Amino acid sequence: MIRLPAPAKLNLFLYITGRRDNGYHDLQTLFQFVDFGDELSFEEADELTLSPALPGVATDNNLIIKAARLLQSHTGCTRGARIRLTKRLPMGGGLGGGSSDAATALVGLNRLWQLNVPADELATLGLQLGADVPVFVHGRAAFAEGVGDIFTDAAPPEPWYLVLNPGVEVATAAIFTDPDLPRNSPVLSLEQRLSLPWQNDCEALVKKRHPEVAKLLSWLLEYAPSRMTGTGACIFGTFDSREAAENTLKKAPDGTFGFVARGCNQSPLLTALDAL
Incomplete structure (x- = not known):
């Protein structure tokens, strides 16, 4: 059995710099991983199976199964696998859970089936599954540009x-x-972005559409510099110590799901893979 993490990511900043004729958006964002997320295990089997099923997601539409079948098709591999998912990340939260699961499936099955597909090739494959999948395969904190593919x-x-x-x-x-999404942030170099205050161009719109986001972010800002990640809904505050972050979590409004994690410029997936 191979067991690998599928870590969450944060968009430390996110700027929308334009919109293309095909509807895709040009952006600039800074991805960083955290040491918390889902987990996948892989075992050799005659067929390809995934358990447990995710509520509201048909198995054929699950990105993990799509990733497995894409890798089979790409390599001609006919072997199967029994995949088990431990789901910790919320769906639709802006933490990249689905994309991370897909990336870990590509990486894990590549190792289980001994296919030896290079990481760059896996990342290119992953782009067919979602714009964020390649950064999870690549496994390094990254400044992304274009439509998120550079x-x-x-x-x-x-x-x-x-x-x-x-x-x-x-x-x-x-x-x-x-139509209210800002799409005119200037294109700047990474050095320029790092030297300026960070923000998320999607945040104001999401707060307007979802008052729950606005309310919780307002609360967190009382304790630490805080922003929304991706297109939401999750938010994050930055702390100097684990203790300070955990103490703030204890004060969170009742019923709020949250976790404390360390930022990682090397993905926990790569670290686990190196240890196999």
């Missing part, structure tokens, strides 16, 4: 984060098609 390795600080889920699911497509 990566430059980055090394931001690795603080402690408190990540909170407001309990709503935000549809990414709805945010990117909303």
